[in-house]
Amino acid sequence: MxxxxxxxxxxxxxxxxxxxxxxxxxxxxxxxxxxxxxxxxxxxxxxxxxxxxxxxxxxxxxxxxxxxxxxxxxxxxxxxxxxxxxNVDQALLVVTVNYPQTSTTFIDRFLAGAEAYRVPVIIIFNKSDILSEEELHYEKMMCTLYETIGYKCIELSAATGEGTRMIEDFMLMANETVAEEYCTREIPFLYRTHDKPDGDRMEATLTLIREQGIKVEKRSHEITPGEVQKILTSIEGTPEEPLISRLLLR
Missing domain, CATH: 2.40.50.140 (Nucleic acid-binding proteins)
Incomplete structure (x- = not known):
């Protein structure tokens, strides 16, 4: 097998x-x-x-x-x-210009290792929304530098949502077991790049969970940590466990 x-x-x-x-x-x-x-x-x-x-x-x-x-x-x-x-399809290297600063030595060492073992890398510059004008200028300079030698760079902002959709698409492609369900029903799962999931998309998530016969209580459009734990406990050992657990914990 x-x-x-x-x-x-x-x-x-x-x-x-x-x-x-x-x-x-x-x-x-x-x-x-x-x-x-x-x-x-x-x-x-x-x-x-x-x-x-x-x-x-x-x-x-x-x-x-x-x-x-x-x-x-x-x-x-x-x-x-x-x-x-x-068997890595795509590595996303998340770095920051500040808060804290990621050293270029660390970035270059990671890229060298990835190149040696044929792993494609995209560099994610996180926390762009809290940088000063001078720091943003430095970030763009870094992006230009790494793009010049062949690496795609994405500037990520939690405030504006810039870059988050592109990363979500990459992660969807890497999760083929649930990607089709997520895409067709517009279900949010990239909680690390979405401060507050969109209301309509969160409602789609709750609808899917309820269709499995699972009772869900929520405040506004958010599921509380306590409620997440109750759901995970109730689905343990069921056929729905892989899908629902990935959905809630991503």
Whole structure:
């Protein structure tokens, strides 16, 4: 059975199979004997083959060749590296000119690593709405510099909404399991770039949740953190859990 690793917690991996099942899985023991020099032989984003068992869990028996991956030096001296993610379609590097300032050394190191492993990068300049005129000038200069060497740059403003729709579109494309539902029903899920979700779009979210037979209480057009926790508890173990949990926690 083939699947995609979407989560790693300790020694357990959550694998989404080609037919949409979510299966908790572990690595077979022989992975430890194959001379793998990373701390994690399996990473989020890997496509793997599973051997299921009667308990409803599975063993990961093999890993497909990776298109690319993002890696860092491992703090474990007995290993060479730690893989952060595999088969990355698009990396969004979020930086700030101030509050706090992201150093160009950090940006360049990330870009060099991404280039080495063939990971495409877009640079997001965040907090543009709170910068001074001088800082905005510096931000635009930075954008011009990185665009000159081939990187797309987006200036992000929570006050005006500038750039947020473009990022939302990129994230939708990366979440193929729920993208069609989100797009057709205009459901907001990028809460980190929307201070207050649009009222009509939030109502679409609530309608979808209620259609699953889940009672939702809300104040105005917002769902309180306590209500989110109640919903997550009520859907635990149900077929609707993957969709609703992604919807609420994005």
């Amino acid at each position: 083939r699947g995609l690793v979407i989560k790693n917690t300790g020694s357990w991996y959550t694998v989404k199979t080609d037919d949409g099942q979510l299966i908790e899985s572990k690595i077979k023991g022989n992975f430890r004997l194959k001379g793998i020099r990373s701390t994690n032989p399996v990473a989020v984003g890997d496509y793997v083959q599973l051997i299921t068992n009667q308990e409803g869990t599975a063993f990961i028996s093999s890993i497909e060749d990776r298109q690319n991956y993002i890696i860092r030096k491992s703090p474990n001296l007995s290993k060479q590296s730690h893989i952060l993610a595999a």
